[in-house]
Amino acid sequence: AAPVAFMGGMSRSARAGIIVKSSGTLEQLAQARTAAFDKTGTLTYGRPRVTEIHAQGIDADEVLLLAAAVEQYSGHPLADAVVDRAREDLGDVPPAEDVSETPAHGVRGLVAGRVVVVGRARYVASQAGAADSAGDDLPRPQGVTVVHVAVDGRYVGYLALADELRTEATATMASLHRAGIRTTMMLTGDGQEVARHVAARAGIDDVRAELLPQDKVEAIRTAPQRPVLMVGDGVNDAPVLAAADVGVAMGARGSSAASESADVVITLDDLSRAARAVHIGKRTMRVAW
Numbered sequence: 001a002a003p004v005a006f007m008g009g010m011s012r013s014a015r016a017g018i019i020v021k022s023s024g025t026l027e028q029l030a031q032a033r034t035a036a037f038d039k040t041g042t043l044t045y046g047r048p049r050v051t052e053i054h055a056q057g058i059d060a061d062e063v064l065l066l067a068a069a070v071e072q073y074s075g076h077p078l079a080d081a082v083v084d085r086a087r088e089d090l091g092d093v094p095p096a097e098d099v100s101e102t103p104a105h106g107v108r109g110l111v112a113g114r115v116v117v118v119g120r121a122r123y124v125a126s127q128a129g130a131a132d133s134a135g136d137d138l139p140r141p142q143g144v145t146v147v148h149v150a151v152d153g154r155y156v157g158y159l160a161l162a163d164e165l166r167t168e169a170t171a172t173m174a175s176l177h178r179a180g181i182r183t184t185m186m187l188t189g190d191g192q193e194v195a196r197h198v199a200a201r202a203g204i205d206d207v208r209a210e211l212l213p214q215d216k217v218e219a220i221r222t223a224p225q226r227p228v229l230m231v232g233d234g235v236n237d238a239p240v241l242a243a244a245d246v247g248v249a250m251g252a253r254g255s256s257a258a259s260e261s262a263d264v265v266i267t268l269d270d271l272s273r274a275a276r277a278v279h280i281g282k283r284t285m286r287v288a289w
């Protein structure tokens, strides 16, 4: 292929806020058949807000305050939302001791001598000895992320958090299909119900939920149609971006670890640039041959 065509493709991308790190990437973009996406921060804005608090056995404000006390030491977007809501509603958040976070699972710590565990259902159950099914009597709101809380080994309820779908998400999936992508996929650590809700609205073909970072890597490795494009933004996304044929980091608000592992960095907070990158790749290959 003519090097001048690749240079044209790379500068055209750069002008559109898309940094393509090597010319081989343009070729892979042009041929991509599967496009996979992280949910939080990629398909959604990644600015969740606490919408509901459901408690059992203790007061809802206490659930919020205890959760915020341990979450203030975590950098997770869900954690920030919990702390913000506690400060808004209740003022000062008490300190916690011996705080430890298990990435993609949750966080635990001691608050005034009480063991507080916050995160996914399975993590909370394993850390607190509370039953996996605890809270079955509490309402299950639709389309929200659920963060569970246990105190001293007893399940005390959950916080529901909502995150907005990016306005450009649905059009981006359609544009990718026009560019030759056969399957769009969502890979998320979040729950099945909220994952399906978001995927349906974005027009995603294949939904994989409740994944751990290593499960996301496995899903990319076993994708039925290659090459695979993966778009993500978070610290946890670095391994899965590296595993994809083309890793695309949403760099504007994303982590630098993700940007370093990626083949393509989108410098604007705009998901549609992922589809634009594929279109530029195709155009470059038409010119190059």
Ligand code: ADP
Pocket: 038, 039, 040, 071, 074, 076, 078, 079, 103, 104, 105, 106, 107, 118, 119, 120, 121, 145, 146, 147, 187, 188, 189, 190, 191, 213, 234, 236
């Ligand atoms: P995603 O794949 O959507 O980017 P993550 O892998 O970062 O999500 O997290 C997956 C799930 O783990 C979250 O939906 C949440 O249930 C739980 N989780 C992880 N970290 C925390 C935390 N600090 N506080 C509460 N929940 C957490």
Ligand code: MG
Pocket: 038, 039, 040, 041, 233, 234
């Ligand atoms: Mg994420």
